Amino acid sequence: MNAFINIIKDFPRYLWSGWGAIASLFLFLALWDLGNQFNGSLVLPSPQETFIALWQMLHTVEIWTDVAITVERSLWGFVISVVLGGGLGVLAGSFATASIMSRPIITVMMGVPPIAWIILALLWFGVSDGSIIFTLVVASFPIVFVGALQGTRTLEGDLNDMSNSFKTPLLMRLTDVYFPHVFSYIFPASISALGMSWKVVVMSELLASTPTGIGASLAVARSHFDSPVAMALVLIMVIFLLLIEYVFLEPIKREVEQWRN
């Protein structure tokens, strides 16, 4: 509860500190604008054209439905990855043998590009939400798994001995000793996993030729040569990811990782 109050209390100041990032993004927009001036709107629509397309798009019902569907798929993939990756990672981390054995398998999984997974998933499960979510899980799960494994492996033996000698109750040991340490590994890994699932979901939608989702809208924009709409869709994805990462996850991360200082 205290952590939550702290997050809320520091939130305005945290938000204001974002102006530095916004300044860099505006400089990037200026560069983008120059790119438009050199290449023309067909190749690279100007930021202004893109924002206008985005504004018009946001006034349609379809885009909200598409966004909702994509968010839902991506969240499913993400949640399954975190639960599965976190659980199995902690389990594997608790036993030296399991961690040694699981490492090569995870390396193989991470070595297979997501684009290959989606093709396999389409062959196995056909065009369905299941194929997309499967691809998301296999692409993001190893990231969380490795984080959880490392977190568990690096738990300090001294702290464990100390809590043993003080006969610390299991619950307290879990919440005050193990959890903060393991969480500080799982949390950043989850943020990476979220980024991964968000990127992969759109790619999977596009490749799987699903009729719905942002990926499907992107495919339509491509077939119509509608660059402003395509850029606007890209922008929606980026804005969503930035919002989730910097408005929700980063403040939590700062609060949870405070013990490191």
Added chain:
Amino acid sequence: MEPTNSKLVSTKKLTNEAVEWAYPQGKYPILLAYGFRPFFLLTPIYLTISILLWGLFWSGLLPLSFLENPLEWHLYEMLFGVTSAMMIGFILTAIPELYEGEKPIVGNTLLGLISLWVLGRVSFWFMDWLGVYMVAITNIPLIIWVVFLVAKPILQDPLKRQLSLAILFLVISAMQIWFFVAKIGWLASEPMAILKASVGVFMVLVLLAARRINMEAVNHWLEQNKIDDSYMARPPRYNVAILSVALYTIIEFLYPNNSALSWLAFAVMAAVLNTLNDFFLDEDPVFIRPFIWPLFTMLVMMSLGYGLIGWDYLVPEVYAINHFRHLLTLGSLGMAYFMVLVIVSHLHTGRDFIPSNWIGFGALLILVATILRGIAIPFVGNIASWGYMLSSILWVLPFIGFLIIYGKWLQQPRADGLPG
């Protein structure tokens, strides 16, 4: 000739920490006893006259018939006449304080500097009669002379802490030379475009000065009120702001009306807002405190000015960039003038800096005048006729107040009996 001997005297910095500085031996008229005295006495007088004349002219009440190009006169004199004098007064006063053992510029040298400044002002007023060459000869040497006078301690400092200020002074001098070269016709550049670009250079000056003044002022306040916290103006934040201003200014000069300018202006807005993060301390909301809020507002106005300029480029129908530019000049520069005048005149006349209601009121007048001139006039119909005059009057009032309250301090010996 200045006497070469010096004696060490002890005095107080803004932070109340005792420092030793050298003062040249000899007796000097009070007005020539320290760099800020003549400059800070004459500049507010000159600024008041110029702005009131400008207000009368712009409201159509008074023709400035002796000037061929009144707009050029207004811009040049506000930037290279008024702001240069402020920065010269500031640097001449700051250098002996920043570098221990460095003697202040006093006596004949100071008389030479202030005389050259006065000559520069008079000559510009009568440029149509004297000719551009004459005006250039009287205007250009002043800043270069000042840089020459302060260069030694700045270059000898192993950390080169004040080098950015010295370089900026040279850039300002280069802009001035460029203006005259264009005016003579040796270069095809538009003199007005050079003056507009100079506004950007002076905004960098405000940022560099703000970084130094804010550190001193905020920490002084924290110490005075026994608050266990400290203010740190983080250089990377200011560097991003300076880089953004520089990019905006260069692109605006080379490619006026380019669509990328809107994003660059927004980048400046965001980067300047980012510098405000330094003010958000854990222990105290310092940015609402007396004499600190004007420093905070100085940056807010710069940010708002660039934000509105960016919006103007994005939506051409707004068409009010020249109005919005006043948030930078009247607002940000004006607030910087006022705060520098007030803070320096307190401390360097041997008085402890205690915030008074009057300072807050003066800063508020500058804020109101800026909002009227920069935002209300372009957006509210039918107020232009009296709005120009009213904003001019409101804006000069704090400076008239300064002359009434502090004018006599500038002409009297230090209250603590120390030389200077």
